[in-house]
Amino acid sequence: MLHLIRHGAVEGAGRLYGHSDATPVPEGLIACRARAQGLAAAQLIASDLSRARIAGEGIAQDRGLALTIDPRWRELDFGAWEGQDPADLGAAIHPFWDDPQANPPPGGESWGAMQARVAQALAAIHEDALVIAHAGPIRAALGLLLGLSYRQTWAFDLPYAARISLRLWADGAQVTGLAA
Template structure:
């Protein structure tokens, strides 16, 4: 199965931990999504329920008539009390920089009242395995978030979560994967293409 993972376009809030905080796409963000989807055909689109991903997925589905599924497991990481705050603001608080560094270094550490990267990968693994179980021959577009894309790559390619920061996934990035499940039910994938905005 071919899966295209598309990070929503920019919201103009670089440097902020916007997990469940849901700012709208900027005009540049809309342009990024349109460039990544223009002239391409998917029979089905799967989207995070967060508006910055969902509205673009709905727009594409409306224009092409393809099926659209909203799947909460493709939501961005829940940053808990950090959600919606800038990294610099969090780091400036007593112990904040050490907490942020630990959170990014150890995938088992949860954001305060939020999720860990391991939690996110478990959600995205469920979502990915549901798609693969349908065995659709047609390509699927998943409109989601940077963290969820990293979690999918970890699951499908076997990459350790600690190493995923070595791949830059800017807003509007599209990663095409060929993927499936072996006879043992284990998911696999290979990167076919990475298109940065």
Template sequence: MTAGRVVLWRHGRTAHNAAARLQGQSDIPLDEVGAWQAETAAAALAGRYAPTRIVASDLGRARATAEALSQRTGLPVHTDARVRERSFGDWEGMTSAEIAERWPEQHAAWRAGREPERVGAEARADVQARMLTAVTEQAAALEPDDTLVVVSHGAAITLGLTGLLGLPAEWKGVSGMANAHWAEIQPGRPGSGLAWRLEALNVGPVHASSDWNAGPDRVGRDMDEEVRDPA
């Protein structure tokens, strides 16, 4: 058996996200806006789904985001290091401009979609493999009426999605996930030949601020405006 629904939820914002610094596996906590994002998104998730199990990366920003949903559902948070973010080695904590200055060739390769060499970055295929194994195993322990929520990270979720959809790690057709937004997948229909199908991508709270990264609404802000994608 397997879960009837898997929700892949990215953690809320951190100071590194706000400063456009590459985070990787550095254990950066949620900032004030990120904590608000987690709470706001958790309310939307709890209202839209009936989670059965919550699994989070062992990095603090993912666990703190998962705890916001745990407090609303009463479910415990189970950690799984296999769903942590991709490691970016020597580049962690740096901006794109700083990386380009020190590693121009590797930065150009990375921006072109190739693997950066000699900087200690984890290969895309390795991230995809561990994400695929972790999500598949966690989902297999549940029933068709169950919903698994996996709280992970931007690059890890993108690579996990491509793997779950049967696509190679090099495929670049999935957009990045905004902070505290999620993707939903369900098992493939019988006879389709697909293990999973994508039902929703980059979904966020419908009642969130018109500027998601600005934090809670201020006086005079129009609550009817759509959430703006900060990517």
């Protein structure tokens, strides 16, 4: 099983934090820990950014598991847009939303570059795992594992502390998803 949990709410929620280290709010940390209860996992992994790492540390304490910090699970680098409210960017953000590979944020990371590092992170998982990450990398992982396009990965809501659980077969023949 692969369990993917998006980090909980942060101060200034809704901004493009990307590689910025936004501060998690206590309610967000509590929500992540609650989502992890009862999940079978031999490995616990978190992004190195505090909004995911601190939630991972709490879950590690709850479960008695070692926490592996993996920066490949970081959010997309939004470059010049880091910390901005998308509404303040006006029409400049529309090409990015339409095609983030062809139109990455100014000075930021393309969708394909993020997807490549997430693919490396997925390849490093060899047992049941729980990953605390960000919306972008979770969507990238779903795209890679389920063969979804970028647009398809945005067809569902992924709120703070959302959990998606996938059963993966070693031969890659079948993937089933369970969302909570």
